[in-house]
Structure formats: C-alpha cells, structure tokens
Amino acid sequence: MTAHRTFQSFRLGFTWCYLLKCRDGYVLIDTSYPGYFQPFQKCIARLGIDMSEIKYLLLTHHHDDHSGFAAELVRKTACRVIAHPNAVAPLKKGESEDTVQPVNLRVKFVFSIFQLFHRGFRFPPLSLAENDFILTGDNDDLLKNIGIDGRILYTPGHSRDSLSVLLSDGSAFVGDVAMNFLRPTGIGHRPIFVEDINTVYASWQRLVEEGAKVIYPSHGKPFSSRELVG
C-alpha cells in the first residue's frame, strides 16, 4: 500500500487545523483563535478548496484557540458541527471553561507572562443547532457514514469535552490531550493545561490501544504514538 495522505494541515497562530476529505467535501478539525477567519480563508484557497466544500466542523473541544471562528464559519458555510455535550454550554457562552490548571510550575510562569498579552479566553458564541452532531462518547459510525475510514474517541483529561479522531491508518488528531509544545518546560507530551493528568494518561493509553500510530496534536508537530507509552 502506498502512503496516501487523506488530510491537509495548516497552522493558524498557535493552532494546527486539519482538513479531512469526506464524501461530499471536507471535515475541518478545529478553528484557531478568534480573528483568524481571514487567514483561514487564504489557507484553504491555497489548497484549492472552496469555502462551500467545508461540510462539517469537528471541535476537539470548546477552548478559545479551537472555537475562535467557529461561529463565523458556521454562518458562512452552514457546516454541521460535531462536538461533545460538555462543549455545548461553553460554546453558547463563548468562553473557555475555567477548569484547567497549568501542568507544572514552569508552564504556570510562562503563561503568567503570556497572559499579559492574551486578550482573555473568550470567543464569539456558537449555539448548536438541531442538525449538528452532539456525541456523548466514542462514535464508530458518523465518520464512516460520510466516507471517512475512521472513528471518533472520547479522550478527556485536558477538558471534559475532548474528542479525538482516529483514522484506520493510525493517524490520530487529538486536539489538546497530547501536545508537542513548550517542551523545554519539561512537560513531554503532556498538555500545558490539564483538568486531570491521570485522565490524560488514560486517554493516551486508549489511543494507543485503539491503534493510534502518529499523533497530530493541535499544538506542535506530529510525533509517534510510541512517545506516549513507556
């Protein structure tokens, strides 16, 4: 079998976004921060993709660096949103939930500086509609039904609404449950912010057991899933 890329990726600010080809267009995994809608339009134009081809937006979780221009995208494309029930209220409010802690003291220090420049954890609110998909946990069917050979896994730990996409070739789009970011702070692949670190490790184990081979995080470059175990 030849290696065949079934997705595209591009970075907007600190966030990597992924586009999966589906039967009638594309699934976008995450939007970046608010204010990145125009750069996003340029990125997809460069890839030869028309805005109208984006049929689904899968939010790995609701945080502002993932849902930043979700409302704008939905307004422009009428794409259908895929999210966890725990994302519904914070999306509607347009604010990241205050349930995470820095994973260690060095991260805490780095972010105390970063927050001097950061404009807060708000984003334009998004109310989910009747035809959106609110997934209560793992889902084996949704992606297959739209022509993608993969599944959706519930992978909490960073946030209580974290979803990952696992393709049958082992590509895993994990949002923030694993990162490749700020590694000099000694965090390895741990998320910089966590809700519960043991739940993060359980989600890693789950991903590996289910066949994840290459981890595509939202923050940082892809890496081998072997780096999550042992």
Ligand SMILES: [Zn+2]
């Ligand atoms: Zn996050």
Ligand SMILES: [Zn+2]
């Ligand atoms: Zn993030």
